Amino acid sequence: MIDQLTIPKQIDTSLGPEYNTLRTEGMQHIRDLASAIWSDYNVHDPGITTLEMLCYALTDLNYRITLPVENILAVDHDNTTSMHEQFLSAIKILPTYPVTPDDYRQLFVRIDGVRNAWIKKSPHSIIANYKQPDGKPLLRYAKPGENALTGKEVKFDLKGINDILIDFEDFPELGGDAAKIKAKQDDIIKQIKSVYHYFRELCEDLDQVKAVENQEIVICAEIELQPQADPEMIWAQIMFNIEQYLTPDIKFYLLKELLDKGMQTDEIFEGPVLDFENLQGIDAKFAKQGFIIPAELAASQLRTEVRLSDLYRIIMEIDGVRLVKRISFGFCGCTAPQSEVADKIYKSNEWLLCVQEGHKSVLCETNSSFTFYKDVVPIELKQSEAQADLNQLRKDWQDNVEAKKIVDLPVPEGDYRDIGHYETLQNQFPENYGISPLGLPDTATTEQRSLALQLKGYLLFYDQVLANYFAQLSNARILLTADDSIRKTYFSNTVNGIRDAEKLLDGYAQWEKTVDDVIKETGQDNYPERKNKFLDHLLARFAEQFNEYVFLMYRIYGEDYQRNIIRHKVKFLKDYDQMSICRGSGMDLYNTKTPDQQLVNVSGMEKRISMLLGFSNYKMQQLSVEDYLLFKADALHYNWTISQLGVVKFKGNANFLKEIDAYEDLGLVSVLACDRENYRLSPGATAGKYVYNIANSAGTLLTHNDMEFSAAAIETEIAFIIKFMQNDFKMEGMYVIENILLRPPFDYTGDDSTHHQFMPVCLDPNGVYCEPLDPYSFRVCVILPGYSVRLRNTAFRTYAERLIRTETPAHILPRICFIGHDQMVGFEAVYKDWLAAKHIAISTDTPIDPVLNSKFIDVIEKLYTVYQQGQLSDCNDDTQETNPIILNKTSLGTLQGGTNNNS
Structure with a gap:
C-alpha cells in the first residue's frame, strides 16, 4: 500500500534532544572512538569540557528553533508592518467578490437606506426565425409569454441577466416629503448599480433595479394578557416581531460575538469582500459594517407564504401574553372600516396565505386589529404610548446595527528575540584555559600563548558552523517570503566575542563577507534552484503550482530562464490576494475610473491567466503597438530591436537565417534584461564612458549597443530599463x-x-x-x-x-x-x-x-x-524539418524544391 504524503495537523515541536541527552550520546561516541587510549572520562578533562560546551550551544540552538513561529519571524522594528507583509490577514485572503445571490445581498444591505435586497433572474428570451429567404436566421426578443412557432422558430432563454429588488427604509427624517424620498431612493439605486457593476461576475449583467412591491396582510387577534403585563409594550412587541417575521431585518454581529458562538474563522469571513475602506473606484456608502451570518441572510428571502400557526407562535412567545383567544388573517383591501374588515377576516378562516411572487409581505397597520383582555375585561390601548414603544424598538434595532463594525482578525506579531545573535563558546570555558575574554596572565610563556591560540583556532571551526546555523534560523523570514531582492539562501554570521581574533584570521573585519564568498565560490548556494523550492512551498500553501510552465520555459530558453521564473512566482504571490479575490469577476463598465484604475480594469480571469502565463502585466494597453521590432537585416537574415518610449535600448548581436530563431533570441533578451546580473559594462569609444549589453549564462553577449553613459548615469539607465522590462514592456497580453x-x-x-x-x-x-x-x-x-x-x-x-x-x-x-x-x-x-x-x-x-x-x-x-x-519538404528530401506541418498548429509554407505555394 502506498503511503499518502500529507502534512500532519499536530506537529511534534521537540525538534532536538536536550543537554543531558546530547552529553550522554557524546560520551558514548567518545567511548566508541577512543576507548583504547582514553578510559578515564573525568568532568574536568578538557575533552569532556569541550563536549559539554558544544552540547550547551546545540541546546541553545534547539531552544531557539522551538520558539513560537511568530517569534522566529519577528523583527526588531515596525514588526506589525513586517508581519502583514509576510502574511495575508483573514479579511484580505478569505473573502471573495460575490459569487452567489446572497453574496450580492450582503453588499447591498450594507448601503445606507437599504433594509433588504434580493437579486433575481431577469426573464428574457430570444426567438430565432430560421425560415428566411436568404437562409440566415432572423432574431428578435420574445415578448412576455410568447412561444416559438413550431416548424419555423426556435426559442432560447438568456442566462446571466439579473434584476435587483430593493426594500427601502422608511426615511422618517425626511418627514414624508415625497420628492425628497424619491431623490433619496434614486441615489440608493445608483449606489446599488455601482456596487453590482464593480463586483459583476463574468458573463453576467444587470437589467433593472427597482423597489419591491408590497402585499399587505391584515391580522386580527384577541389576546389575553397576564395581570402585570404592559398592554402598550405588548402591542409594540407584537407589531415588531410580526414585522421581523414577514420581512426580517438583517442582523449584524461583531467578530467577538461570532467567535463566542463557536464559529470558525473561515466561516466568519466567508462571502463577499469586507475590506470596504480599501475599495477604490466605487460610488457607494457602506454604512452597516458588521458581520452577517449566511444562514440568517438566507432566511430573509422574500416570503412566499404566511402561516397562521407561525403568527400564533410569535404572539405566544412574548412575555406577558397568557392566551390567544382568537386570531385570523387575510389580504388587505384597505377600503372598508376597520370593524368590517375584522369581521370579514374572522369569518374567512384562512390558515395559509400565498404571497405573490416578487412581492414583500407587510403588515397592514391601518386595518389590523389587536384586542387585549385581562381576564374578561377589555383593555383600551393608549395608542400614542404604544406607537412610541414600537418606534423605540425600531430605533434600538437600528442603533445596534450601526454599532457593529468589521475588524480584521489580528495577525500574531510575536516578540523579537534576536535569535541570530551568537557569542563564541570559547568564553564559556573555565578561565584557566586562557581563551576567555580575560586571556592569559602577563606571566604566561610564549608556548602557553601559542597553545591557547591553537585551541582557539580549533574551536573556531565549531564556532563558525554554529554561528551559521543561528544566522540561517534568523533569516527564515527571508527564505519564506515572496521577495527576490536578497540573492542568497545560505546565511553566515561573524563569530563575536573572540579575544585576539585578528591573530587567528586575516581580514577578520570582513570575515562574514569572506564566508559568503566561500559559499558562493563552492557552488553550495544554488540560489535559483533553492529559491524556486522555497517559492514552490509558498505556492503550495495556496494550492498553486508552476511546474508545467517551468518545464516549458526550460525547454524553450534553457537555464537562462531560471531567475525570470523566480520573478514570475514572486509577482504572482505578491498579487495573490487581489488576483484570487476577483478571479470570477468581469470588467467594471459602470463606475468612472482614474487613468491608473482604468489600466487595470480587466476581468479577474485576465489577471490570473496573465500571471500564470508569465506576462509582464495585465494592464489594458495597446497590443498592436509593440516595444520591439523584428526586421530583415539583409536579403537572407533577420534581426531585432527593443525600444523604450521610441528609443532603441537593445539590438540583436547576431543575424538569423530563420525568423523564428530571431524571435526566440529576442524573447530571451527580454527575459534576461529584467535582471541586473545579466548586464555587462564595457568601455565606450569616448574616454570615461561606458556601454551596456546583455549576456547569457555562458557569458555570450546577445546584444549590440552604441549608446554611451558615464559610470553614474549608466546605472540609472539600467535601473530605468529593468523597471520598464519588468512592468511595462509590451510583448504579450490578452x-x-x-x-x-x-x-x-x-x-x-x-x-x-x-x-x-x-x-x-x-x-x-x-x-x-x-x-x-x-x-x-x-x-x-x-x-x-x-x-x-x-x-x-x-x-x-x-x-x-x-x-x-x-x-x-x-x-x-x-x-x-x-x-x-x-x-x-x-x-x-x-x-x-x-x-x-x-x-x-x-x-x-x-x-x-x-x-x-x-x-x-x-x-x-x-x-x-x-x-x-510550416514547410512541406520534397519527397526525396531526407533532412529532418525543424518546423513540420501539424494539423491545427501550422499553416502551409513553401514546398522545398518547388514553386511558392503559400496558402
Missing part, C-alpha cells in the same frame, strides 16, 4: 470579450430591436442547430496576439490554450483566437470606441449606438487564429 455585453437593448415591441444586430447563430433553414445555440449566455472570446514572441511558439501556444480553458470558470465557454497583427490593429481601434460608448450607455441607462455595436460584433466574428508557417 483581451476577454463577454458576449452578453454585445446584446442589443431589450425591447418587447419587436420593432426597434430588429434594427440592432444580433450575434449570428448556427442554425440552418431546416431548424437544425449547433449546441449551444445561444451565442450570448456564458460565452467569451479570448483574444491574444499570435504574432508575439512566445505565442508564436507552438508548444507555448498549446500550453496557453489549455491553461485558458482550465482557468475559465466551468460554466463559461471560451472561444480562443491567436490573431495576427493586422487583425489586432482593427480590433483595438473599434474596441476602444465600443468601451467608451458602453460605459456611457450603462452609466446613463441609455442604449448603445447600434451602428457601433454592430460594427464591433462584425470585428469579433471575423477574427481567426494565425499559425506559425
Whole structure:
C-alpha cells in the first residue's frame, strides 16, 4: 500500500534532544572512538569540557528553533508592518467578490437606506426565425409569454441577466416629503448599480433595479394578557416581531460575538469582500459594517407564504401574553372600516396565505386589529404610548446595527528575540584555559600563548558552523517570503566575542563577507534552484503550482530562464490576494475610473491567466503597438530591436537565417534584461564612458549597443530599463470579450430591436442547430496576439490554450483566437470606441449606438487564429524539418524544391 504524503495537523515541536541527552550520546561516541587510549572520562578533562560546551550551544540552538513561529519571524522594528507583509490577514485572503445571490445581498444591505435586497433572474428570451429567404436566421426578443412557432422558430432563454429588488427604509427624517424620498431612493439605486457593476461576475449583467412591491396582510387577534403585563409594550412587541417575521431585518454581529458562538474563522469571513475602506473606484456608502451570518441572510428571502400557526407562535412567545383567544388573517383591501374588515377576516378562516411572487409581505397597520383582555375585561390601548414603544424598538434595532463594525482578525506579531545573535563558546570555558575574554596572565610563556591560540583556532571551526546555523534560523523570514531582492539562501554570521581574533584570521573585519564568498565560490548556494523550492512551498500553501510552465520555459530558453521564473512566482504571490479575490469577476463598465484604475480594469480571469502565463502585466494597453521590432537585416537574415518610449535600448548581436530563431533570441533578451546580473559594462569609444549589453549564462553577449553613459548615469539607465522590462514592456497580453455585453437593448415591441444586430447563430433553414445555440449566455472570446514572441511558439501556444480553458470558470465557454497583427490593429481601434460608448450607455441607462455595436460584433466574428508557417519538404528530401506541418498548429509554407505555394 502506498503511503499518502500529507502534512500532519499536530506537529511534534521537540525538534532536538536536550543537554543531558546530547552529553550522554557524546560520551558514548567518545567511548566508541577512543576507548583504547582514553578510559578515564573525568568532568574536568578538557575533552569532556569541550563536549559539554558544544552540547550547551546545540541546546541553545534547539531552544531557539522551538520558539513560537511568530517569534522566529519577528523583527526588531515596525514588526506589525513586517508581519502583514509576510502574511495575508483573514479579511484580505478569505473573502471573495460575490459569487452567489446572497453574496450580492450582503453588499447591498450594507448601503445606507437599504433594509433588504434580493437579486433575481431577469426573464428574457430570444426567438430565432430560421425560415428566411436568404437562409440566415432572423432574431428578435420574445415578448412576455410568447412561444416559438413550431416548424419555423426556435426559442432560447438568456442566462446571466439579473434584476435587483430593493426594500427601502422608511426615511422618517425626511418627514414624508415625497420628492425628497424619491431623490433619496434614486441615489440608493445608483449606489446599488455601482456596487453590482464593480463586483459583476463574468458573463453576467444587470437589467433593472427597482423597489419591491408590497402585499399587505391584515391580522386580527384577541389576546389575553397576564395581570402585570404592559398592554402598550405588548402591542409594540407584537407589531415588531410580526414585522421581523414577514420581512426580517438583517442582523449584524461583531467578530467577538461570532467567535463566542463557536464559529470558525473561515466561516466568519466567508462571502463577499469586507475590506470596504480599501475599495477604490466605487460610488457607494457602506454604512452597516458588521458581520452577517449566511444562514440568517438566507432566511430573509422574500416570503412566499404566511402561516397562521407561525403568527400564533410569535404572539405566544412574548412575555406577558397568557392566551390567544382568537386570531385570523387575510389580504388587505384597505377600503372598508376597520370593524368590517375584522369581521370579514374572522369569518374567512384562512390558515395559509400565498404571497405573490416578487412581492414583500407587510403588515397592514391601518386595518389590523389587536384586542387585549385581562381576564374578561377589555383593555383600551393608549395608542400614542404604544406607537412610541414600537418606534423605540425600531430605533434600538437600528442603533445596534450601526454599532457593529468589521475588524480584521489580528495577525500574531510575536516578540523579537534576536535569535541570530551568537557569542563564541570559547568564553564559556573555565578561565584557566586562557581563551576567555580575560586571556592569559602577563606571566604566561610564549608556548602557553601559542597553545591557547591553537585551541582557539580549533574551536573556531565549531564556532563558525554554529554561528551559521543561528544566522540561517534568523533569516527564515527571508527564505519564506515572496521577495527576490536578497540573492542568497545560505546565511553566515561573524563569530563575536573572540579575544585576539585578528591573530587567528586575516581580514577578520570582513570575515562574514569572506564566508559568503566561500559559499558562493563552492557552488553550495544554488540560489535559483533553492529559491524556486522555497517559492514552490509558498505556492503550495495556496494550492498553486508552476511546474508545467517551468518545464516549458526550460525547454524553450534553457537555464537562462531560471531567475525570470523566480520573478514570475514572486509577482504572482505578491498579487495573490487581489488576483484570487476577483478571479470570477468581469470588467467594471459602470463606475468612472482614474487613468491608473482604468489600466487595470480587466476581468479577474485576465489577471490570473496573465500571471500564470508569465506576462509582464495585465494592464489594458495597446497590443498592436509593440516595444520591439523584428526586421530583415539583409536579403537572407533577420534581426531585432527593443525600444523604450521610441528609443532603441537593445539590438540583436547576431543575424538569423530563420525568423523564428530571431524571435526566440529576442524573447530571451527580454527575459534576461529584467535582471541586473545579466548586464555587462564595457568601455565606450569616448574616454570615461561606458556601454551596456546583455549576456547569457555562458557569458555570450546577445546584444549590440552604441549608446554611451558615464559610470553614474549608466546605472540609472539600467535601473530605468529593468523597471520598464519588468512592468511595462509590451510583448504579450490578452483581451476577454463577454458576449452578453454585445446584446442589443431589450425591447418587447419587436420593432426597434430588429434594427440592432444580433450575434449570428448556427442554425440552418431546416431548424437544425449547433449546441449551444445561444451565442450570448456564458460565452467569451479570448483574444491574444499570435504574432508575439512566445505565442508564436507552438508548444507555448498549446500550453496557453489549455491553461485558458482550465482557468475559465466551468460554466463559461471560451472561444480562443491567436490573431495576427493586422487583425489586432482593427480590433483595438473599434474596441476602444465600443468601451467608451458602453460605459456611457450603462452609466446613463441609455442604449448603445447600434451602428457601433454592430460594427464591433462584425470585428469579433471575423477574427481567426494565425499559425506559425510550416514547410512541406520534397519527397526525396531526407533532412529532418525543424518546423513540420501539424494539423491545427501550422499553416502551409513553401514546398522545398518547388514553386511558392503559400496558402
